[in-house]
Amino acid sequence: MNRERTEAPMAEETILVTGATGQQGGVVARYLLQQGEKVRALTRHPAKAEALKKMGAEVAVGDLTDPDSLKPALRGVKKVFLVTTPFEAGMEAEVRQGVEMAEAAKEAGVEHLVFSSVGSANNNTGIPHFETKRRVERQIKRVGLPATILRPVFFMENFTAPWMLPAIQQGKVALPLAADRKLQMIALDDIGAFGAAAFIRPKEFIGQEIDLAGDALTMPETLGLLAAELGKPIQYEPLPVDQAEKVFGHDFGVMFRWFNEVGYSVDIPALENRWAIPLTRFRELVTTGTYQRRLQPKAA
Numbered sequence: 001m002n003r004e005r006t007e008a009p010m011a012e013e014t015i016l017v018t019g020a021t022g023q024q025g026g027v028v029a030r031y032l033l034q035q036g037e038k039v040r041a042l043t044r045h046p047a048k049a050e051a052l053k054k055m056g057a058e059v060a061v062g063d064l065t066d067p068d069s070l071k072p073a074l075r076g077v078k079k080v081f082l083v084t085t086p087f088e089a090g091m092e093a094e095v096r097q098g099v100e101m102a103e104a105a106k107e108a109g110v111e112h113l114v115f116s117s118v119g120s121a122n123n124n125t126g127i128p129h130f131e132t133k134r135r136v137e138r139q140i141k142r143v144g145l146p147a148t149i150l151r152p153v154f155f156m157e158n159f160t161a162p163w164m165l166p167a168i169q170q171g172k173v174a175l176p177l178a179a180d181r182k183l184q185m186i187a188l189d190d191i192g193a194f195g196a197a198a199f200i201r202p203k204e205f206i207g208q209e210i211d212l213a214g215d216a217l218t219m220p221e222t223l224g225l226l227a228a229e230l231g232k233p234i235q236y237e238p239l240p241v242d243q244a245e246k247v248f249g250h251d252f253g254v255m256f257r258w259f260n261e262v263g264y265s266v267d268i269p270a271l272e273n274r275w276a277i278p279l280t281r282f283r284e285l286v287t288t289g290t291y292q293r294r295l296q297p298k299a300a
Helices: 023-034 046-055 067-074 091-108 128-143 156-160 165-170 188-200 219-230 241-248 250-261 268-275 282-286 289-295
Strands: 014-017 038-043 058-061 079-083 112-116 147-152 172-175 183-186 209-212 215-217 235-238
Touching: 014 023, 023 038, 023 046, 023 079, 023 188, 038 046, 046 058, 058 067, 067 091, 079 091, 079 188, 091 112, 091 128, 112 128, 112 188, 128 147, 128 250, 147 188, 156 165, 156 289, 165 172, 165 219, 165 289, 172 219, 183 188, 183 219, 188 209, 209 268, 215 219, 219 235, 219 282, 219 289, 241 250, 282 289
Parallel strands: 014 038, 014 079, 038 058, 079 112, 112 147, 147 209, 172 235
Antiparallel strands: 183 215
């Protein structure tokens, strides 16, 4: 997080960051705090926000599905970073999260909302958890909020997530993605950089819809870089999508079928040039200390 700031800090304008103890909200909050911004971190779990509090964030307890908790959180706020998720309470709950915040923000007089959606949410992907983001995007537009829509693709950090890390450490990964099919990816840190930049450079970002990707690799290429860091080979086995869908569910199957047949299509060099924000390549990320600590198995 050493990207230089291009504009002066805003005059004590509080930015409400939702999901502040999660992956995306957390990195956006840290970026803003490091650049001198005043952050109010919205979370359901205030004990998890101690690190942000030590950095200078104000912590607000609230739930995106509880309108009464959003009113005090939005008091005095003109800028909001919104991230929603279907993975705890389901698809309809995610839509409700976005709808409640969009309506509450409009009522509170918010002047700029940055929503982290998902790559290609504006297209007819048919992927259930992409479609929920699309519905939130539509609600933001419907209520007339000045907004920036960020659409990050597959997270580079997914390879150190609990659902994938054990297979990588064991040296055998099986996914329903063709071995020669490139998958576009984005580092969480880059989402933080764009999220912060949107608030710092509002004249450039308001009204923009930006798909975010920093690299595109096949699975063998990706695993080769991870294997080099682990010091041992990682075997890749492409699975039939139908087989994986039976194990991981319909949403997973539809997503990987789309990855194989269509996929993300971000023009990465143009993205860097347009916004003057350097993007992380996967090779760079896997050699960082944080990623290495996640990748290496804990000592027995």
